[in-house]
Amino acid sequence: MDYAVEMLDIRKEFPGIVANDDITLRLKRGEIHALLGENGAGKSTLMGILFGMYQADRGMIKVSGKEVRIGNPNVATKLGIGMVHQHFKLVSTFTVTENIILGSETRKGLVLDVKTASKRIEQLSQRYGLNVDPHAKIEDISVGMQQRVEILKMLYRDAEVLILDEPTAVLTPQEILDLGIIMKNLIGEGKSIILITHKLKEIKANAHRCTVIRRGKTIGTVDVASTSELVMAEMMVGRSVTFKVDKKAASPGEIVLQVDSLSVNNNKKCLALNNFSLEVRAGEIVGIAGVDGNGQSELVEAIAGLRKPESGSVRLKGEEITGLSVRSRIHRGIGHIPEDRQKRGLVLDYTIAENMVLEVYHREPHSKRGILNKAAIKQYAERIIASFDVRSGQGASSIVRSLSGGNQQKAIIGREIELNPDLLIAVQPTRGLDVGSIEYIHRRLVEQRDKGKAVLLISLELDEILNLSDRIAVLNQGERIGVVNASETNENEIGMMMAGVTAEGGGEA
Amino acid sequence: MRSGVISLIAVLFGLLAGAVLMAVTGHSPITGYMYLFEGGLKSPERIGDTLATATPLIFTGLSVAFAFRTGLFNIGAAGQMLLGGFLASAVGLSLDLPKPLLLLVMIIAGFVGGALWAVVPGILKAKYNVHEVVSTIMMNWIAYWTVYYAVPAYFKGEFLETESKLLPEAATLNVPFLSEMFGGSYINLGLFLAVIAVIVFAFIINRTTLGYELKAVGLNRHSAEYAGIAVNRSIVLSMVIAGGLAGLGGVAQYAGNAANIQIGILPSQGFDGIAVALLGANTPVGVLLSALFFGLLYSGRGFMNAMTEIPPEIANSIIAIIIYFAATSILIERLVRWLIRRRSSGASARSSAERKVD
Incomplete structure (x- = not known):
């Protein structure tokens, strides 16, 4: 040969x-x-x-x-x-x-x-x-x-x-x-x-x-x-897998996230998100579909507090949070799985333990009067490692840089879910991951929904959006083209909308 | 641990290279080093002087190391030290208080002076992303000229235009019991202050939420921001602490080792602090040890020069070579790994050969 x-x-x-x-x-x-x-x-x-x-x-x-x-x-x-x-x-x-x-x-x-x-x-x-x-x-x-x-x-x-x-x-x-x-x-x-x-x-x-x-x-x-x-x-x-996400119908409750005519600039000071409105209720997954660079990042950053909007408002459980800091938004119940896990999500040269408390290190029991409690931090991290199956060489004291991409992502997702947020923003949660991890992460997101949390899913993978979402909002050039129910739509319709063609009669306003 | 080994190897290489230099210039390295170390350690007085020489280096080393651990490169320790020392001297010359109280106020003034000089680059960095290397160097010269002007104008010495008045006894860190213990050395309370600074540094960096925040910002600004850490505040705070440490170095130098300030000199300890931090791998204990080692070289070289024909520049060359080896620690790391691999592959070859014999 x-x-x-x-x-x-x-x-x-x-x-x-x-x-x-x-x-x-x-x-x-x-x-x-x-x-x-x-x-x-x-x-x-x-x-x-x-x-x-x-x-x-x-x-x-x-x-x-x-x-x-x-x-x-x-x-x-x-x-x-x-x-x-x-x-x-x-x-x-x-x-x-x-x-x-x-x-x-x-x-x-x-x-x-x-x-x-x-x-x-x-x-x-x-x-x-x-x-x-x-x-x-x-x-x-x-x-x-x-x-x-x-x-x-x-x-x-x-x-x-x-x-x-x-x-x-x-x-x-x-x-x-x-x-x-x-x-x-x-x-x-x-x-x-x-x-x-x-x-x-x-x-x-x-x-x-x-x-x-x-x-x-x-x-x-x-x-x-x-x-x-x-x-x-x-x-x-090494075991049988399913490609379809197993989930029952959603039972949406109260409005958790309400975005009202939000306009946000991008880094070049151009309008990237234009007059965008959306609501996400407890117990549902709302997907945002769109080709990369159509305002998704700006939307997420405005909700998370990383970017100041030009106009419009963001409300969480009825409370206006538009002007609040990132930290106070986290306190009020926003979890955020960021798009770029290495740039945003992790301090690569910190250990897993240190990364797991990135948002909560200042709260008891992780620290008291400004002094870190390393034992408590380690315990907290080990709980996340165990329940999210984060594999590493040296457990909680492994440097995150040494972890594979999938395990880094699982660690982030574990950290955010452990915060028990009312609103979980998941941006490209499975980017670059393998089938096993994708399946696992999808199950976890649906589980959050079933626990009555609101989930906002942003993904460039249409399959993922269609599989997971209960409702789908489509973004094109910073504008909301439409919102459709996932059960009543298909790849073609979403694809058309992503290209900027308005859906006729599909979904609610 | 690993970086400790690398620093030790760097020191060893530096000393070896120094030996070669001495041999090449026709001197005996053994007598050279004997006198160098004797000069630093021979008598209690010399030991005291070595410790005193090391004291400002501990502070500037900590200053650079602290900034570095939080992602900042503080080249301005010299200016911060000078201004901290100046402010402390100004207090010492102006206020009439009992010694303990006066020293306390001077120490605070020194910290504030250094911090003040570092807060400007900190704010520039946080707000306008001006690189701190550039702005701290600029601040060095502003400190230089400020002191150049202010000392003759307000604190002119009795005999010389170019230096300040001598500090009164109540305003120096020198205390009789220390000088006596070390046989008349100029060792002073600054050393204790330095040890306290080392401990506080270690505590802040390793055990507090503040250290956690500052390190996170230094390692990855974006994820710190994402996690809700006040990034700009952290940058400014890092610079303030780094500058304050260098300012304390100024107190130790100008109100301890010396009793006045000379104009027209940027303290070399500010720049040596970079080397100290580098050799100490930016850890508090590492800084302490490497500052003591540098202090030994500095205080011993005079004796070596007096007792032999070896020029004092050799000591400086050794320091420079050590810095090179510490800075290229990656090369040393590779060398170590290569040696380990060679040994282990040699061992496995041997054991497999043995197996063949069986």
Whole structure:
């Protein structure tokens, strides 16, 4: 068999955790090979080893049949292995060409030869159907385009094996389709692709074979065409899963959150949310659907107190809170699962224990007269860790940075639910998470609703909105296009509304 | 713990490099170091002087470390120290109170002076996002010229235009029992104040909600804001505390080690504080130890110079090299890890070889 890359019995330990436990992965030449696993299953570590960022404790790597030692990413690049990271590594004030040649600049004497480089980039771009303008600045192009620049960077360095780490996490549905076509073009030209993901739909649509790993162990490699999504999901999480959220009809009670003709500016001082009104009642989940950047962040920040609205009001349980501080809003019963867990949600260099009291450290029993009670804090954190199944190397004293994304998210959700808020704002609560965690988090959100709490869900994943919400408000360019009952609508209608087409007769005002 | 090991290795490398320097310039490193350490530790008097030399460094080290732990880079410890010292001296020269009370007022004045000089960069940072490195350096020069003008204008010395009047006995931190205990050294109460500052620092940073808040703001401003911590207030408060600590250093220097202020000098201890904090890994005990070590080098180098031909600049070079190694701690960390790995892989190779023999 002609294998482009073979990773045989790879083992890697980190303090307190075996990240890879004798994992084997064989990538055939010219195939798209999906690497499927939950967050923290060891996918990133395995790929980090292949790309030379970590060294395996044991095991063997073969490239084109020859055993190699990959000591650092430069070696990997020389061997024709390229990686597109989940977070792009681009200089935003540089042009596409400048970014691509960075580190392997072509020179004419002492002078940078950008022209030759950009010509070559243009050719590559055409050959693989990437459609990238070599002269555009990174800050001016869309996220999807930036990803293509990353792919071009690999191609420019003659990569034969491309590792794509969660490539669709940042893309719109259309861009995801385009990426599929690009990947087909790439393998058409003889490249091989390792696709790291936990989105089964995409594996089904794009990959040929799929290797599933769970808790650092290889579960198996399957042929994608003959394996159902459900089987793959079960291999990944190790038990049967359901994609549908199990929930009974909502029984909405009193109004908890009332947003009244709220207008909010964005960072550029432009109106991002325009005259927006919405109410969320106890015992219901209201979803906000919309394409990214249509005012969702501004709405959430205005409700949470992180951003001052231009006009309008926010009421919580009938009380005006528009002018209150973040802390007094938390006191009054707002829990907030923020959009960006690493930027907003966590202090990455604090321990889990310290992060769990981020909003309540000043209250008893966590502190008394300004003195922290570390034992009480630890106990509090351990309760959240236990009830939300947050996995880490050293329990409550683990530094949060060392946790996988899914466990970081579970910790945040645990912290916010532990506050027992009347209103829970969940922004992209399952972004970048695997099926098992998503299922779990969804169940927890529905549980909050059933306990009579109000839940405001903001998500870019239409499936998630449709599955969880009782009512759905659609945002387009900062305006409320309409509010519909989830049971009376479908993907098409919401999709139309997200594009700005007003629903006719659907829902209430 | 790990950073402690790294600091020790940095010190070791610095001393080794110093030895090489001495050897290269044709001197014996062993006698050199012997005299260096003898100069700092030989007699009670010298030990007292070493401790006194270290005292202002403890304060400025704590100042830089406190700012750093809360995400701020305080380059202005020199100016804060100078102004704190000036304000304390002004109080000492103007008020006529019994010694304990006067010293208390002077200490408060010193803290306030340093804090005042740091609160401006703090506010600028919080409100307008002006980088504190720039503004604290500017404040250094404002302090320099303020003292340059104010001392001759209001507190002119009896003999020299360029220094202030000597502080009266009631206004200095020198106390007979300490000087006598250390054989006439200029060690003074400033050292006790420094030890108290170390303890208070450790307590605030590790055990209080205030420390928790300030550290959270320093580590991630966005999540602190999200959690309802008053971010701007925290930044200003951090600077106030850092500046106050440096101001206390000024009290220890100008009303303890010295008895007056000279104009036209930014105290070098302000900048050495950065090195002290760095070598001490920004922990209170680390700062204490590294300040004592620096104090030893500073007070011993004169003796080394007197007893040998080795130029005193060697001591400064050693300090500089140590700082380099402390600053590049990541390299040392790598070296340590490499050594550990080599040893363990060597051990496993050996054990597998043994197994083959079996």
